[in-house]
Amino acid sequence: MEKLFVNKMVVISGGMGDIGRAMAIEFAKHGSNIALCDLKPDHAATEFLDSLKQYNVSCTYAQVDVTDAASVKEWIDAVELKQGIPEIIIANAATVTLASLYEITPEEWNRELRVNLDGAFHITQIGTAKLLQHKLPGRVVFIGSWAGYTPHPHIPAYCVSKAAMRMLCKCMALELAPHNILVNELALGYVAAGLSGNIWKQDLELEEKARSRVPVQKVMSAEQVALQVIQLCHPGNEHMTGSTILMDGGLSLLS
Numbered sequence: 001m002e003k004l005f006v007n008k009m010v011v012i013s014g015g016m017g018d019i020g021r022a023m024a025i026e027f028a029k030h031g032s033n034i035a036l037c038d039l040k041p042d043h044a045a046t047e048f049l050d051s052l053k054q055y056n057v058s059c060t061y062a063q064v065d066v067t068d069a070a071s072v073k074e075w076i077d078a079v080e081l082k083q084g085i086p087e088i089i090i091a092n093a094a095t096v097t098l099a100s101l102y103e104i105t106p107e108e109w110n111r112e113l114r115v116n117l118d119g120a121f122h123i124t125q126i127g128t129a130k131l132l133q134h135k136l137p138g139r140v141v142f143i144g145s146w147a148g149y150t151p152h153p154h155i156p157a158y159c160v161s162k163a164a165m166r167m168l169c170k171c172m173a174l175e176l177a178p179h180n181i182l183v184n185e186l187a188l189g190y191v192a193a194g195l196s197g198n199i200w201k202q203d204l205e206l207e208e209k210a211r212s213r214v215p216v217q218k219v220m221s222a223e224q225v226a227l228q229v230i231q232l233c234h235p236g237n238e239h240m241t242g243s244t245i246l247m248d249g250g251l252s253l254l255s
């Protein structure tokens, strides 16, 4: 296998989630050094970091709440000192509240926007500022959702946060294009893991219903998502920026 990112440095928020870990494994396979952050305590990451040792890359984990800009900055500063400046930045951390517009509390609404939108802003703004400062090229990937295109009455805060993140992606892409920093979004449909996977575990029929709704009649795995992220960051991609790859099995075609 050709290693695409030897000695590159990648940071991933929500790195202990299902898709976060799958991306870390794929980047490690490609020779990239990795720094993950998540809400979970440090010891929760030990086993996973150990499993990455086989790839002979440097891997670290820090407990960081992405809603707190100062903590994100402290983390990225520490990553720079210990492992180098991150040239690939992945805004992945997210949460979802199952509550309609008239059920959701102001606190739940705020929290969701703070994690999914502000958190994505903090890691990408702080990370790309370093690239600009050091005149380095880079890649930014926002992990979005088809729910940012299509209204879902039971998760309005999530839909709004992901739609706003898309515009953040475009604004950042335009600003950074002359600096060889490409910024894109991967908007996912149903993944049999993570946020959807956890909801489906509570009601097994839901997964079957979801699968039958998807035009391609399949739900994707976290590993398939990770492979698509690798493609987005491929060194051969020099022209795509401000774009969204809609990886949803055709779901968004339905509405």
Ligand SMILES: NC(=O)c1ccc[n+]([C@@H]2O[C@H](COP(=O)([O-])OP(=O)(O)OC[C@H]3O[C@@H](n4cnc5c(N)ncnc54)[C@H](O)[C@@H]3O)[C@@H](O)[C@H]2O)c1
Binding pocket: 013, 014, 015, 016, 017, 018, 019, 020, 037, 038, 039, 040, 064, 065, 066, 067, 091, 092, 093, 094, 095, 115, 119, 143, 144, 145, 146, 187, 188, 189, 190, 191, 192, 193, 194, 195, 196, 197
């Ligand atoms: N699973 C799906 O079906 C699906 C569909 C569309 C989009 N996505 C997107 O994929 C991405 C990854 O989600 P996942 O499905 O792996 O879910 P996940 O719950 O497994 O991972 C999300 C991670 O984010 C972390 N996180 C939450 N709040 C945080 C905070 N304040 N600071 C730091 N970390 C925080 C969580 O602890 C968790 O580990 C998300 O952006 C999500 O919106 C997932």
